[in-house]
Amino acid sequence: MMWQLILAALMAAGAVHAQVTKGRTAELMLIYVLAGYCGVLMFAVGLVAVINPDWVATNMARVPPGNPVMIWAGFFFLGLSVVAMMTIWLRGAFLAAPVIAWSVYWAGATYAHLVADQQNGEAVTPGLFFATFVGHGLVALILLGLAGMLWLQSAPSRRAVAA
Numbered sequence: 791m792m793w794q795l796i797l798a799a800l801m802a803a804g805a806v807h808a809q810v811t812k813g814r815t816a817e818l819m820l821i822y823v824l825a826g827y828c829g830v831l832m833f834a835v836g837l838v839a840v841i842n843p844d845w846v847a848t849n850m851a852r853v854p855p856g857n858p859v860m861i862w863a864g865f866f867f868l869g870l871s872v873v874a875m876m877t878i879w880l881r882g883a884f885l886a887a888p889v890i891a892w893s894v895y896w897a898g899a900t901y902a903h904l905v906a907d908q909q910n911g912e913a914v915t916p917g918l919f920f921a922t923f924v925g926h927g928l929v930a931l932i933l934l935g936l937a938g939m940l941w942l943q944s945a946p947s948r949r950a951v952a953a
Contacts, residue, residue, distance in 0.1 A: 793831075793925060794924060794925070796826075796827060796831065797823065797827050797929065797932070800822045800823055800826040800827055801819050801822065801823060801932070803822050803826075804818040804819035804820070804821065804822030804823070805818070805819055807822070814940065814943055814944075816936050816937075816939035816940040816943055817885075817940050817943075819936050820877075820885060820889070820933070820936040820937060820940060821877050821878060821881070821885075823929075823932060823933060823936065824875075824877045824885070824888050824889070824892070824933070825874060825875050825877050825878050827929065828870070828871060828874035828888065828892045828929075828933075829871045829872075829874035829875035829877075830871070830875065831871075832867050832870070832871040832874070833867070833868060833871035833872070833875070835850070835864075835867055836864045836865070836866070836867030836868035836871055837864070837868070838864070839860055839861065839863055839864025839867060840861055840864035840865060840868070841864075843855075843857070843858075843860035843861045843863075843864060844856065844860070846863075846864070847860045851863075851902075851906065852903070852906045852907070852910060853906060870888075870891055870892065870895065873887065873888050873891065874888045874892060876888075885937065885940070886937070889933050889934065889937045892929070892930070892933055893930040893933050893934050894930075895930075896926050896927060896929040896930035896933070897926075897927060897930045899926040899927075900922055900923055900925075900926040900927035900930075903922045903925075903926060904918075904919065904922055907922070
């Protein structure tokens with residue numbers, strides 16, 4: 791639940807920032823989610839995965855400890871989170887890269903958690919699916935939804951430049 795509250799707070803902060811600066815709401819909300827949630831927050835997760843991969847394996851990924859893939863995943867998080875944080879400065883077409891990468895990651899994380907739960911003997915009930923989706927897949931939908939809204943908002947200005 792803490793993760794969802796952080797996500798909601800970042801979305802709200804982006805919306806408030808847009809209202810105060812008269813900026814594009816979808817763009818600022820997207821940047822806040824990318825830079826804050828997928829960037830800073832996941833950078834911290836990446837550091838923990840590199841420093842203490844067994845803790846991440848058992849407490850977050852729900853896989854047996856001692857798997858060196860968790861260290862690789864930590865470096866993956868670090869790299870991808872830096873790209874997400876770069877959205878603060880690099881906007882425009884650059885936003886597509888972290889949106890696509892993180893959306894695929896969050897969709898894959900949803901699937902991986904459901905597989906791990908099944909392998910740990912848990913039945914994949916609608917409640918478990920919903921909880922897993924809200925924790926991971928929802929982030930992918932938020933990123934794609936905000937990117938789609940931004941694209942729709944910017945489409946008329948792209949058409950004017952092309953004319």
